[in-house]
Amino acid sequence: MPISNLSYRAVFLLVLKRDLTIALRHKDDIVNPLLFFVIVVTLFPLGIGPEAQTLSRIAPGIIWVAALLATLLSLDRLFKSDHNDGSLEQMLLSPQPVFILVIAKIFAHWLITGLPLILIAPLLAVLLHLNEQSYGALMLTLLLGTPVLSLLGAIGVALTVGLKKGGVLLSLLVLPLYIPVLIFATSAIDTAALGLPYSGQLAIIAALFFGSLTLAPFAVGAALKVSTN
Amino acid sequence: MPVNQRPHKTSLISATNLTCIREERLLFDQLSIEVHAGEIVQVEGPNGSGKTSLLRILAGLSQPFEGEVFFNNELIHHAREEFHQNLLYLGHLPGVKGEMNAAENLHFNLALHGTTNDAISIEETLAKVNLTGFEDSLASHLSAGQHRRISLARLYKSVVQEMPTTKIWILDEPFTAIDKQGVHALEQLFKVHIAQGGCVILTTHQDLLTFEASQVKKITLDYAFDENSSVDSSIE
Numbered sequence: 213m214p215i216s217n218l219s220y221r222a223v224f225l226l227v228l229k230r231d232l233t234i235a236l237r238h239k240d241d242i243v244n245p246l247l248f249f250v251i252v253v254t255l256f257p258l259g260i261g262p263e264a265q266t267l268s269r270i271a272p273g274i275i276w277v278a279a280l281l282a283t284l285l286s287l288d289r290l291f292k293s294d295h296n297d298g299s300l301e302q303m304l305l306s307p308q309p310v311f312i313l314v315i316a317k318i319f320a321h322w323l324i325t326g327l328p329l330i331l332i333a334p335l336l337a338v339l340l341h342l343n344e345q346s347y348g349a350l351m352l353t354l355l356l357g358t359p360v361l362s363l364l365g366a367i368g369v370a371l372t373v374g375l376k377k378g379g380v381l382l383s384l385l386v387l388p389l390y391i392p393v394l395i396f397a398t399s400a401i402d403t404a405a406l407g408l409p410y411s412g413q414l415a416i417i418a419a420l421f422f423g424s425l426t427l428a429p430f431a432v433g434a435a436l437k438v439s440t441n
Numbered sequence: 442m443p444v445n446q447r448p449h450k451t452s453l454i455s456a457t458n459l460t461c462i463r464e465e466r467l468l469f470d471q472l473s474i475e476v477h478a479g480e481i482v483q484v485e486g487p488n489g490s491g492k493t494s495l496l497r498i499l500a501g502l503s504q505p506f507e508g509e510v511f512f513n514n515e516l517i518h519h520a521r522e523e524f525h526q527n528l529l530y531l532g533h534l535p536g537v538k539g540e541m542n543a544a545e546n547l548h549f550n551l552a553l554h555g556t557t558n559d560a561i562s563i564e565e566t567l568a569k570v571n572l573t574g575f576e577d578s579l580a581s582h583l584s585a586g587q588h589r590r591i592s593l594a595r596l597y598k599s600v601v602q603e604m605p606t607t608k609i610w611i612l613d614e615p616f617t618a619i620d621k622q623g624v625h626a627l628e629q630l631f632k633v634h635i636a637q638g639g640c641v642i643l644t645t646h647q648d649l650l651t652f653e654a655s656q657v658k659k660i661t662l663d664y665a666f667d668e669n670s671s672v673d674s675s676i677e
Contacts (some may be wrong), residue, residue, distance in 0.1 A: 218555055230549050234540040237579075298534025301502060306553045307525040441503050 223308045224316045231320035245286040246328045252278040253336045264341040271340035272350065272401035279329050279354065280390050283361040284383055286325040290317060290366055291373045291436070300373075301440055310433035318366050318429070326358035342401075349404035349414075353397035356417045363424040364389045370435035393420060451514055452477050453527075453640050454499060454609050459508035461494050468494055469662055472508070478608070478638040481631055481652065483645065486662035492644040493533065493613055495662065499642065500530040500611050512609075526555060529599060529607040531615060535592040539581030543572050546580055546591050551598060556606055558598070569597045571623070586618040593619075593627070600633050610634065612643040628652065 218226070235241050256274050257267060294300040303313050333354055334347060342350065368386035372378030400413035452475040459472040468491030476482055484492045497503040499510055501517045501524070510517045512524040537546050544563050551558045558566075567576055570590040580588060593615065599607045610631075616624050628651045631641050649657055 218552070223553075226549065226552050230538075230541070230545075233545070234538055237540040293538075296534075297538065298532055298536035299538060301530070301532055301534070302536040302550065303553065305500060305502065305525055305528060305530050307522045307555055308553065 218308065220309070220312050223312045224319075227303075227313055227316035228320050231317055232323065235320070235324045241286065241289050242324050242328065245282040245325050246332065248285055249278050249282040249329055250332065250336065252281060254339065257339065268341040268343050268405075271337060271342040272346065272398040274340060275333055275336060275342075275350065276353075276357075276394055276397050276401075279333070279358065280361065280387070280394060282329060283325060283358065283365060284386060286321070287362075287365040287369050287382065287386070288379070290321050290369045292369070295373045295439070300436065304436060304440060310436070311429045314366070314429040314432045314436075315425075318362050318432075321366070322359050322362040326362055329358060330354045343405035345407055346401045346404045349401045349410050352414055353400050353417060356414065356421050357393045357397050360393050360417070360420050360424050361390060363421075363428040367428055367431045367435060370432045370439060372439075373436070374439040393417060396420075452511075454510070454512055454642075455514075456499060456510045457508055459495070459498060459510075460506045461491055461498065462506045463491070463494060472660075472662075474499075474660065476609075476640045476642060476658075478640055479635045480658055481635055481641045481643075481649075481656065482658045482660060483643060483649065484660045484662060485644075490662040492662060495660075496530075496611050496613050496642065496644060497532070500528060502530070502532075527608045528611065529554075529595060529609065530611045530613075531592055531595075532613045533617075535588040537580045537588045537591050539579065542577050542579050543567055543583065543587075543591050544576040547594050550592070550595055554595070554607070556598060562598075566594050566598050567591075570594045584618075586620065586623075589615075589618050590623070596627075596630055596634075600630060600637060600639075608639045610639065610641045610643070612641065614644055614646075616645055616647060625651065 253274055256270070260266060260270075291300060294303070304310065306313070330351065333350060337347060337350055365386050368382050368389075371385065372382045375381065396413045396416045400410040400417070403410040403413065455473075455475040457473050459474070460470050461468040461472075472495070474482075484495055486492050494503060498505045501510065501521075512520055512527070515523075517524045536550065538549075541549070544560075544567065547563055547567060548558060551563075564573075564576060567573065570593055572587060572590055572594070575583060575587065580591065583591075596610065599610075615627060619627070624647070628649055631649075632651075635641060
């Protein structure tokens, strides 16, 4: 047989490399959500005033809400362009498992949008006078939480990808799903500011991460099949 | 009816009692199709008669309202991997990314479908679709016809071996935006493919010029317009 069966790892790397290549040649996808994140966070000190005490009190919430919105803004690119040019159909018709294709695309999305957010977050935390003890908690919650945002968001995108104007519907579908991550992440950062252990909140975010990592790709695969029907 | 091959017992792809409803309109009803190795099937019908819907149902992209599609007498959803290895579906959209160049696009499309390929064979295949010199051009700088040629290049790659890598070709308007010589070359390619034991199901508004009328099996979809004149479909 001339068909070579690619290993799951090879398929994963193939799709990952493709998505990263496309993103690097289309830099708006990386830069725009990041700029949005920075601008939203900087608006708060301007609007509320520069008192360090007020800002450090609301800093975790601001950073996390801005991260949610920036992720939401970038979600559309996950499947939309592939759907519009027909490559999504070709992926679904390939002999490779949809699970692997989907998880590679989501991982690429996180590398493009989630990772830059994590890297720039400490700078913005300085701007908001975040309590010094909270930096570790901020980074850890972002590291565990942003993949959850990409994974859960992918379900929403897969459901709305066939619609002409799915943008608002997407935010209505996805934002409620982000609430648990937001609650536990900000709670962990606040707890850290008091110098108390926050491993409980982290464990719950980690559970959300592993739960969505294992289940979301199936939901996305099923939703994509419905969307291309 | 097999044309230039000895008759095969089992059909490569078959469908029973397909019913398709779109926007509360019945496009076809109780349509049964059998396609054997060595056959070329042309789906005909006016715009909006359900040609694309039929092809998408056969490829497993859309669900019929009623009916089943079989590959080697197995339901396509049960034999997904095997069916997809043998299926080459090209729809209206070429599936070409503007941010990647011609060679990268072809490489990805082939690798995704499990065909081994290296830089030289990619170049050779692109040469067959007259894209020599465009390997490194980003697809967004190429024309619609050239996009289509990139996606059609997979057909050429499929017939280079003695046995076709993909037996079932489902092609939705493959000649769109292709020039005359290109259409001629494609028809020759179809001949090689069916001689190797593959089958072709396509829609096109042009006649296949180099095929004799008896070689091409036709399915006419005009159920939505006239209930009594459906050829090759069993209507209850």
